[in-house]
Structures are given as C-alpha cells and as structure tokens.
Amino acid sequence: MMATPYRFGDLLALARRSWTLSMAEELARRGFSAYRVTDAASMRLLLTGPLSIGRLARAIGVSRQAASKIVRGLTARDLAETRPSPLDARATQITLTETGWAYAKAVVEVIDKLNHSLASQVGEADLAAADRVLRLVLAGGVLEPAASRLPTPGLGRSRSRMG
Secondary structure (H helix, E strand, C coil): CCCCCCCHHHHHHHHHHHHHHHHHHHHHHCCCCCCCCCHHHHHHHHCCCCEEHHHHHHHHCCCHHHHHHHHHHHHHCCCEEEEECCCCCCCEEEEECHHHHHHHHHHHHHHHHHHHHHHHHCCHHHHHHHHHHHHHHHCCCCCHHHHHCCEECCCCCCEECCC
C-alpha cells in the first residue's frame, strides 16, 4: 500500500484562505465589511502616496489589466480615486480617498496584529524555517522579486532580504 503524499500546496492554500478570512473578520469588526484579497497589498502601497496603474501592477506582481480591475474595485467602494497624472497625461494616477486612508490604516493594523499573534505562538526558528520554505516555493517565479523585498524573521529584528 502506497503512502499518501504530503500535500504542501493544499495546506498552503488552506492557510492563505484562513489568513484572509481572519483579516476579513477583523476588518468587519472595525466597520470595513468588503475586504478583498488584493486589498492588503494595494492599500499598503497606496499609503505611500499616489501610484500609476503600471507601478501598482509591477509592485504586486499582476498584469496591468488585473491592476486596472483592482483599481476599479477600489473606486467602486470609494476607497480610491483616479485622475490623469500631472507628469504624464497618458498615465492614470491612483490616490486614496478619506475612507481609503482609514481603511488602509486598518488593513495595516490587522496585518500587524495577525503577524504578532502568529509570532507569539511559535519560536523564531520555526518562523525562519517557514520563511525559507515559502521563499523556496517562490524561487524562480514571477513573484520572487516582490518576495525578496519582504523582511525575513531575524533575532528580534527585521532585516530586508535583498536579491
């Protein structure tokens, strides 16, 4: 009888879904009930200032068409607005609305809360091992550059992983 193979991808997908459900629940408790999976990255990026659709697409690792769809969703929910770029009339600039600022700050707070909660339940060695496994999954793929800009766990401090 053959043993059932370990299904890392299935577990990873379930863990991601659980994480996003936890985010949605916490954001709903804070009065933001329309969380979408793409909100975490786009909201954090827009907190840094106005972005073009192309820059947003590159930063989150999606096509320009997918980024345009994300932006349409943000504008439909009154979280962002678009206007022609003052530097290039061909480019569209995305900025957060007042509601978008509040939502983006809540998204960051919820992400921090979830990260701290997880970190308090496991040791740093376990976090470092999980980080190595996840980066291996991303290695060589189109999202590896985005992952390389994310901090890695490190002895009580965050250090940026370059490359």
